[in-house]
Amino acid sequence: MRIFWIILVLVLGVGIWQGFSFYHSIKESPDKLEEKAKRVAELNTIEETIHYHGTNGAYVVFRGKNDEGESVYTWVPEKKESSVTKKADDGVTSEVVKSNLTERFSPSEIINIKPGIEVNQEGKEVLVWEATFVDANDRYTFAYYYFSNGEYWRSRSIKQS
Numbered sequence: 001m002r003i004f005w006i007i008l009v010l011v012l013g014v015g016i017w018q019g020f021s022f023y024h025s026i027k028e029s030p031d032k033l034e035e036k037a038k039r040v041a042e043l044n045t046i047e048e049t050i051h052y053h054g055t056n057g058a059y060v061v062f063r064g065k066n067d068e069g070e071s072v073y074t075w076v077p078e079k080k081e082s083s084v085t086k087k088a089d090d091g092v093t094s095e096v097v098k099s100n101l102t103e104r105f106s107p108s109e110i111i112n113i114k115p116g117i118e119v120n121q122e123g124k125e126v127l128v129w130e131a132t133f134v135d136a137n138d139r140y141t142f143a144y145y146y147f148s149n150g151e152y153w154r155s156r157s158i159k160q161s
Contacts, residue, residue: 033076042066044067045064046064047063054117056119059078059117060076084125091127091147092150097145100145101143105136107133107135108133108136112132113129113130115130126146127147129144129150130143130144137157139157141158142155
């Protein structure tokens with residue numbers, strides 16, 4: 001019986017240790033990505049941090065100012081080394097996407113509009129705005145618009161139960 005309790009305490013101890021280790025790695029990841037974004041994109045200030053999970057993996061998108069004081073977006077992948085930085089002026093704003101979305105879909109509720117990266121039919125990465133909304137048919141919908149010009153690319157809908 002004594003061996004049972006020793007094993008139980010060891011198993012619980014390892015479980016708690018693994019839980020703390022996992023929690024610490026999650027908390028540390030955005031900070032490391034922020035440091036990488038500041039280094040690679042030469043960001044002086046970070047004004048917004050956006051988490052994006054797409055078909056090409058998870059990214060953290062940072063919106064901030066570079067050394068010249070220009071507003072920029074930097075897409076930093078959580079697993080890969082390469083990142084992408086674009087001046088905000090090289091793309092459209094989320095307000096343009098919202099206007100295009102309203103015109104095309106007439107959503108009953110807009111949940112979120114955020115920048116991301118997707119993979120197109122040729123296997124190339126494409127900078128996009130992802131709009132998440134509830135459409136007129138009460139479906140949860142993801143619509144993608146090109147970051148550069150705000151044109152509609154594609155959408156996917158999920159029927160709500």
